[in-house]
Amino acid sequence: xxxxxxxxxxxxxxxxxxxxxxxxxxxxxxxxxxxxxxxxxxxxxxxxxxxxxxxxxxxxxxxxxxxxxxxxxxxxxxxxxxxxxxxxxxxxxxxxxxxxxxxxxxxxxxxxxxxxxxxxxxxxxxxxxxxxxxxxxxxxxxxxxxxxxxxxxxxxxxxxxxxxxxxxxxxxxxxxxxxxxxxxxxxxxxxxxxxxxxxxxxxxxxxxxxxxxxxxxxxxxxxxxxxxxxxxxxxxxxxxxxxxxxxxxxx
Amino acid sequence: xxxxxxxxxxxxxxxxxxxxxxxxxxxxxxxxxxxxxxxxxxxxxxxxxxxxxxxxxxxxxxxxxxxxxxxxxxxxxxxxxxxxxxxxxxxxxxxxxxxxxxxxxxxxxxxxxxxxxxxxxxxxxxxxxxxxxxxxxxxxxxxxxxxxxxxxxxxxxxxxxxxxxxxxxxxxxxxxxxxxxxxxxxxxxxxxxxxxxxxxxxxxxxxxxxxxxxxxxxxxxxxxxxxxxxxxxxxxxxxxxxxxxxxxxxxxxxxxxxxxxxxxxxxxxxxxxxxxxxxxxxxxxxxxxxxxxxxxxxxxxxxxxxxxxxxxxxxxxxxxxxxxxxxxxxxxxxxxxxxxxxxxxxxxxxxxxxxxxxxxxxxxxxxxxxxxxxxxxxxxxxxxxxxxxxxxxx
Numbered sequence: 001x002x003x004x005x006x007x008x009x010x011x012x013x014x015x016x017x018x019x020x021x022x023x024x025x026x027x028x029x030x031x032x033x034x035x036x037x038x039x040x041x042x043x044x045x046x047x048x049x050x051x052x053x054x055x056x057x058x059x060x061x062x063x064x065x066x067x068x069x070x071x072x073x074x075x076x077x078x079x080x081x082x083x084x085x086x087x088x089x090x091x092x093x094x095x096x097x098x099x100x101x102x103x104x105x106x107x108x109x110x111x112x113x114x115x116x117x118x119x120x121x122x123x124x125x126x127x128x129x130x131x132x133x134x135x136x137x138x139x140x141x142x143x144x145x146x147x148x149x150x151x152x153x154x155x156x157x158x159x160x161x162x163x164x165x166x167x168x169x170x171x172x173x174x175x176x177x178x179x180x181x182x183x184x185x186x187x188x189x190x191x192x193x194x195x196x197x198x199x200x201x202x203x204x205x206x207x208x209x210x211x212x213x214x215x216x217x218x219x220x221x222x223x224x225x226x227x228x229x230x231x232x233x234x235x236x237x238x239x240x241x242x243x244x245x246x247x248x249x250x251x
Numbered sequence: 252x253x254x255x256x257x258x259x260x261x262x263x264x265x266x267x268x269x270x271x272x273x274x275x276x277x278x279x280x281x282x283x284x285x286x287x288x289x290x291x292x293x294x295x296x297x298x299x300x301x302x303x304x305x306x307x308x309x310x311x312x313x314x315x316x317x318x319x320x321x322x323x324x325x326x327x328x329x330x331x332x333x334x335x336x337x338x339x340x341x342x343x344x345x346x347x348x349x350x351x352x353x354x355x356x357x358x359x360x361x362x363x364x365x366x367x368x369x370x371x372x373x374x375x376x377x378x379x380x381x382x383x384x385x386x387x388x389x390x391x392x393x394x395x396x397x398x399x400x401x402x403x404x405x406x407x408x409x410x411x412x413x414x415x416x417x418x419x420x421x422x423x424x425x426x427x428x429x430x431x432x433x434x435x436x437x438x439x440x441x442x443x444x445x446x447x448x449x450x451x452x453x454x455x456x457x458x459x460x461x462x463x464x465x466x467x468x469x470x471x472x473x474x475x476x477x478x479x480x481x482x483x484x485x486x487x488x489x490x491x492x493x494x495x496x497x498x499x500x501x502x503x504x505x506x507x508x509x510x511x512x513x514x515x516x517x518x519x520x521x522x523x524x525x526x527x528x529x530x531x532x533x534x535x536x537x538x539x540x541x542x543x544x545x546x547x548x549x550x551x552x553x554x555x556x557x558x559x560x561x562x563x564x565x566x567x568x569x570x571x572x573x574x575x576x577x578x579x580x581x582x583x584x585x586x587x588x589x590x591x592x593x594x595x596x597x598x599x600x601x602x603x604x605x606x607x608x609x610x611x612x613x614x615x616x617x618x619x620x621x622x623x624x625x626x627x628x629x630x631x632x633x634x635x636x637x638x639x640x641x642x643x644x645x
């Protein structure tokens with residue numbers, strides 16, 4: 001994969017004193033959907049945190065190369081402005097921060113970074129309303145505090161709403177399907193599929209294959225004990241369903 | 252005038268120093284409480300001696316014929332403008348509290364035998380602007396606010412100063428809310444090298460079924476303390492909220508006593524404090540429920556966020572209860588900005604500074620949004636941002 005948008009080389013990372021990632025290698029191709037599957041404790045969420053510069057994660061070795069540039073030391077907001085987006089497994093509630101105000105601030109920060117004019121409140125609301133409808137979200141989400149009192153499904157839809165508005169280039173979805181009923185899963189998947197344009201890359205982190213029925217992956221990577229131990233096509237999902245992670249041998 | 256000269260003086264000596272006569276009851280109260288110092292309980296966290304120490308020039312408070320304006324304008328303790336039709340005049344205060352906890356309440360009355368009386372007749376909304384123009388001066392004045400029965404008034408208070416230095420302002424209200432009335436007072440004081448320090452000592456009487464809503468927004472730097480005593484009659488209510496956002500080496504805050512006297516009286520007191528730099532926030536608040544105040548409901552809460560390791564919050568919520576038939580709660584927390592929330596905002600491309608500002612405003616917002624008038628709400632938010640950006644730059 002020489003034309004990768006994101007290249008992770010021999011990545012080692014720890015949280016606290018515990019070494020979680022132990023020489024992880026992974027390349028994301030532009031326009032492709034990469035699914036990361038693995039047992040509990042394999043390091044899936046640590047990988048997603050490492051990619052967005054989470055304060056919990058300390059990199060102890062290796063490189064994260066995004067668009068040919070090492071981003072190991074880059075601040076979280078710079079990574080976001082450059083186009084890396086993480087949909088959180090458990091989005092945090094922020095009482096007092098209005099959802100629309102937050103998202104407009106984020107969008108205008110990105111537009112400024114790209115040398116574009118800021119959107120005014122009316123322009124932004126129009127944009128937001130179109131996406132809300134598509135995601136089956138109520139219009140009062142605009143005025144509510146960010147994620148405050150949202151159900152699990154509403155939080156995940158709100159993550160996808162942010163993704164649609166911010167139009168990132170590398171999209172990391174950490175357990176996006178957890179806690180979703182069928183309708184919410186369908187709406188969220190529809191939002192994700194809408195973002196597929198042949199250029200954006202997706203890294204779908206999941207325990208279960210359910211979400212992969214809706215978002216067709218191009219590659220499946222199995223993560224075990226802090227390393228990617230196998231990469232294959234979508235056919236690997238059936239094998240994992242049948243035999244579990246224990247049956248997978250390191251390549 | 253040197254206020255420290257009043258320290259440990261007896262009635263005759265105080266009368267001689269202040270030139271007062273026929274006001275012995277007030278002088279006695281002042282002498283009994285004593286000139287405040289670091290040892291005084293109510294000034295324990297505030298450096299009052301530093302403000303009392305300098306030699307101040309005294310001013311002549313000659314009443315002027317006020318011009319017509321859209322607000323009440325008070326310049327160096329003298330009313331210079333009032334809205335058309337509003338009754339504002341000078342008279343001796345008829346309702347001085349003889350059991351106030353603050354000695355400077357009495358000193359203020361002794362120095363200002365003629366108070367500015369503002370009658371709120373009708374459902375009015377009035378803005379009071381305090382302006383200070385004199386350096387090295389002791390500016391002392393007191394205001395009587397009288398809200399008529401069954402009336403619902405709102406007062407917005409604002410403070411400005413010229414390019415002055417080393418001035419001390421001693422001012423305060425004696426408010427009276429007549430039966431079945433509502434008075435909403437929103438004070439906004441943004442100080443940053445304002446050139447004056449302030450001690451504001453208030454007394455609020457809330458009559459039967461009356462409703463006092465007192466909100467203060469104290470922003471920026473410098474030294475200022477408000478001391479507030481509220482007395483609640485039967486079925487009276489006070490909703491008291493304080494927002495403090497300090498920077499540099501500012502020391503500001505509230506010392507209060509809410510006294511439930513009548514049955515079924517209710518009080519809600521909330522303080523939100525955001526402290527940056529080496530500032531010190533003060534919330535030293537007592538709710539006292541008298542024997543006569545059965546079925547009282549009282550709640551008191553202080554929350555503080557420290558934005559800097561050198562910032563300090565002195566929070567002292569207290570309940571003093573003499574009956575069993577009541578509901579009361581109090582509490583205080585001090586912490587920092589939530590790291591998870593901060594990261595979430597940053598992960599969407601919002602800068603560290605902007606993310607902090609959003610969280611700080613979010614913390615303050617519940618109090619700011621209680622200001623019903625959006626123009627004043629915006630004014631507070633703008634002042635808030637100005638203070639924030641003084642200390643935080645990308």
